[in-house]
Amino acid sequence: MKKIGLLGCGAIGTQIALAIDSGKIPAKLTHVYDGSKEASAKLVEKLNSKPIIVENSHLLSSNPVDIIVEAASQDAVKDVSLSVLQNKKDLMIMSVGALLDESIYDILSDACKDFKKTIYLPSGAIAGLDGIKAVHDELDSLSITTTKHPRSLKGAKFFENSDIDLDSLDSKTEIFQGTAKQAVSLFPANINVAALLSLTGIGSENTKVVIVADPKTDKNTHHIEAKGSFGKMTFTIENFPDPNNPKTSRLAILSAIETLRKYCSDEIQIGT
Ligand SMILES: NC(=O)c1ccc[n+]([C@@H]2O[C@H](COP(=O)([O-])OP(=O)(O)OC[C@H]3O[C@@H](n4cnc5c(N)ncnc54)[C@H](O)[C@@H]3O)[C@@H](O)[C@H]2O)c1
CATH class of the missing domain: 3.30.360.10 (Dihydrodipicolinate Reductase; domain 2)
Known part of the structure; x- marks a missing residue:
């Protein structure tokens, strides 16, 4: 079973963690981090299978996880993405805006090749x-x-x-x-x-x-x-906006869950 580290325990991170906890995503959430200790503690309290709360975002990928899921902010993407890949972990990014900085995009693109790891960008709140x-x-x-x-x-x-x-x-x-x-x-x-x-x-x-x-x-x-x-x-x-964060759409959360479910499953893959 794949092991997941979660960066960001807000509207998206919480729903992803609950989907793992309920078995919808066949994986184990082993480590979490949020800049707000309150947010990470509140999330862990909701879960039956309790992940470890690490002390800083870089400690997520130094643990034996397969993938780090970013659901925090553009700053978080800029801060940790390269070290996640250097630690030979895959990465799923929700704060995609960070990648429009061309230097960041190029560095991460090269790092994927160098470390043979993949960055996943779910379709988020759109289709097509x-x-x-x-x-x-x-x-x-x-x-x-x-x-x-x-x-x-x-x-x-x-x-x-x-x-x-x-x-x-x-x-x-x-x-x-x-x-x-x-x-x-x-x-x-x-x-x-x-x-x-x-x-x-x-x-x-x-x-x-x-x-x-x-x-x-x-x-x-x-x-x-x-x-x-x-x-x-x-x-x-x-x-429809998510009730916990009106800036985030329900579809963005479902799309993140589906991307991760696909990553964690051995199955026929449908769609381009
Ligand atoms: N790709 C998409 O379609 C899509 C859709 C909606 C939201 N998003 C993005 O996903 C991210 C999460 O969205 P959300 O609705 O869960 O937000 P949210 O505000 O509900 O939760 C974000 C959490 O991350 C934490 N955080 C922020 N910066 C951090 C950092 N540098 N280090 C550690 N923790 C940090 C915050 O404390 C908060 O608990 C946002 O950047 C948002 O813009 C992407």
């Missing part, structure tokens, strides 16, 4: 990456429009230099239009899907992102359009 992956050599344009309730956008760096008052919006309002690269640095906790899309498709400078705040919506909606010599694809995904 299988199709976009298949046609990426024939793509001319790729765009994503993300619509969320204003409370799901709160705290983003973008608002430090903006006059928009999210609390006073009474109708659907376009907040941002730019490239995936810009969106990921201005909305780091919200727009991992744009990062995933651009890494799969035509790069972060060429992927167009629009962010809309809608005070009347109860969903996180992503509309994706891809065009090229292959034809055209459009996907609209209407996600």
